[in-house]
Amino acid sequence: MSTVQALDNPDQVMQRAKTENLISPRFYTTDYAAMNRLDVSALRAEWDAMLAEYEGDNNHDHFKRDEAFASEVKPLPPELHQEFLDFLITSITSEFSGCVLYNEIRKNVDNPDIKQLMTYLTRDESRHANFINYSLRDYDLAVDLQALKASKAYTYFKPKYIFYATYLSEKIGYARYITIYRQLEKHPELRFHPIFRWFERWCNDEFRHGESFALIMRANPHLLRGGNVLWIRFFLLAVYATMFVRDHTRPILHRAMGLDSDTFDYRVFDITTEISKQVFPVSLDTNAPAFRRGLAALVEARMAYDAAATRGGVVGRLQQAGAALKGAWHFAKLYLHPVKKHELPAQIRVAPVW
Ligand SMILES: [Fe+2]
Ligand SMILES: [Fe+2]
Numbered sequence: 001m002s003t004v005q006a007l008d009n010p011d012q013v014m015q016r017a018k019t020e021n022l023i024s025p026r027f028y029t030t031d032y033a034a035m036n037r038l039d040v041s042a043l044r045a046e047w048d049a050m051l052a053e054y055e056g057d058n059n060h061d062h063f064k065r066d067e068a069f070a071s072e073v074k075p076l077p078p079e080l081h082q083e084f085l086d087f088l089i090t091s092i093t094s095e096f097s098g099c100v101l102y103n104e105i106r107k108n109v110d111n112p113d114i115k116q117l118m119t120y121l122t123r124d125e126s127r128h129a130n131f132i133n134y135s136l137r138d139y140d141l142a143v144d145l146q147a148l149k150a151s152k153a154y155t156y157f158k159p160k161y162i163f164y165a166t167y168l169s170e171k172i173g174y175a176r177y178i179t180i181y182r183q184l185e186k187h188p189e190l191r192f193h194p195i196f197r198w199f200e201r202w203c204n205d206e207f208r209h210g211e212s213f214a215l216i217m218r219a220n221p222h223l224l225r226g227g228n229v230l231w232i233r234f235f236l237l238a239v240y241a242t243m244f245v246r247d248h249t250r251p252i253l254h255r256a257m258g259l260d261s262d263t264f265d266y267r268v269f270d271i272t273t274e275i276s277k278q279v280f281p282v283s284l285d286t287n288a289p290a291f292r293r294g295l296a297a298l299v300e301a302r303m304a305y306d307a308a309a310t311r312g313g314v315v316g317r318l319q320q321a322g323a324a325l326k327g328a329w330h331f332a333k334l335y336l337h338p339v340k341k342h343e344l345p346a347q348i349r350v351a352p353v354w
Contacts, residue, residue, distance in 0.1 A: 004086045004249055010141055016089045017143045020153050023246045023302070025093040027152045028101050032108035034159045040113050042219040046348060047113065050211060054120035062201045063127040065134065065194075072194035073138050083253040084193065085139065090246065092132040092143050094169065098209075099125035100149055101162070117212055124205045135195050160223050163213050164235040167279065168272070170210035172239060175271035177203035178354050179264060183257055190258045207352040214279040218348050224281060232280050237335055240269060240284060241298055248299045266292075271354050278350050282339040294334040301327035 007013055020026075040047045076084060099122055106118035129145060136142045157165065181199040184191040191197070217223045224232070247254070247261045254261045269286040276283060285291055301323050308319035 004083050007082055007085045007089070007141070013085075013089060013136065013141045013143060014147065016086065017093050017148050018152055023242050025090055025097050027097050027149075027154045028157050028162060028165075029104065029154045030101070030157055030159055030162050032105060035105050035114055036109040036111045038111060038114055038159070038216060038220070040216060040219040043215050043348070046215055047219075050208070050215060050349075051113075051116055051120075053208060054117070057123075059124070059127075059201055059205055062198065063131040069194045070138075073135075074192070076192060079252050080192070080256050083250040085136070085141070086250060087253055088132055088136055088195075089143060092129050092136070092145075093148070094173070095125050095129040095132065096143075096145055096148065098166065098169075099129055101166070121209055121212070124209065128202065128205070131198070132195070135193070160228065161231070161235070163217050163223065164232055165239065167210055167213035167217065168235060168239040168276070170206050170213065171275050172243060172268060172272045173206040174203045174210060174352065175268040175275070175354070176243075177206065178352070179267050179271065180257060182354070183259060187258050190256065192256055204352055210275070211349060214348060214350075217279050218344070224279065224344070229282055233282055233284075233335065233339060236276075236280070236282070236284050237331070240272075240286065241295065241331065241334065243268070244295050245299055245302045249302075275350055277342045278345060278348055280342075281344060282341055285337065285340055288337065291334065291337050294330050294337065297330040298327055298334075301330060 007016060075081075102118045102121040102125060106115055106122055109115050109118070133142050133145070177199040180196055181203065184196050222228070244265050247265050251261050254264050257264075266286060269284075273283045273286065286295075305320055305323035305327065308316045308323055310316075311319065
């Protein structure tokens with residue numbers, strides 16, 4: 001059952017983009033002085049090679065619509081339409097969240113390595129966000145990005161948390177876009193919107209963004225050792241669990257692509273986990289039955305929480321508190337589930353081969 005609430009007018013779209021809850025995309029600020037002190041010289045050759053790739057800008061001509069685009073936008077069944085809009089809005093919010101963060105870092109540092117990188121990341125994410133907005137405009141909707149920037153709540157993260165979180169969201173973003181692209185490449189009859197044709201070249205941007213944070217962390221290996229490994233475990237779980245719960249509010253969207261939310265998410269986890277071995281010494285055992293039961297329990301707790309919120313009143317509030325406690329309990333159990341351990345490879349960069 002879809003739990004996406006109706007999105008019919010621009011106000012509801014902005015409300016959805018501004019939503020603050022455990023599974024909504026967030027905006028971040030950080031310690032710019034610490035960002036400015038970052039040193040990547042331990043990996044100078046890899047770093048310069050990566051910046052040259054950004055400079056080459058192989059996607060400069062990609063985020064333009066072709067002639068067929070408009071003719072491929074068709075009316076969708078109402079529930080699919082709503083879930084697709086929700087997908088577009090959470091995607092644009094995530095893309096734009098990256099854009100704002102990278103741009104703020106760019107403006108606040110003079111360290112040439114970091115400033116240069118952030119300039120390229122901002123360029124890419126702004127293209128991505130704007131390209132999604134064109135698709136909302138086809139439905140006479142849009143996210144007002146400047147208003148969103150001004151009104152969204154910002155979460156402060158220390159630089160190391162920014163690295164763990166953005167590395168993962170870039171790589172998981174890659175894995176999501178490529179999984180959708182490959183599925184619809186195999187089943188073009190299920191491609192219900194033209195934007196999915198853009199995902200292959202698009203996801204290579206996200207892949208490269210992730211590579212940048214991998215290099216920053218590998219150049220500063222204390223970020224990947226000792227007590228920080230507990231933080232890495234936390235961010236792995238937070239990012240995976242958030243995606244899993246959010247995707248399970250949109251079952252119809254995945255079914256329309258010939259997938260179900262479970263199949264889609266576990267494929268995305270497999271790809272992300274494989275890639276993340278380039279930098280993280282631990283990974284989550286997402287194929288263990290107990291781990292999977294824990295994720296399913298989180299979805300159930302979330303559904304119960306939403307149902308209680310809709311019910312309202314004293315009973316509703318009590319039930320909401322109960323569901324939140326249950327969710328926290330299952331999250332803690334998942335956190336304590338044994339992780340897999342890896343040696344970090346000598347060759348850091350990975351190719352987007354999925
Ligand atoms: Fe992006
Ligand atoms: Fe990105």
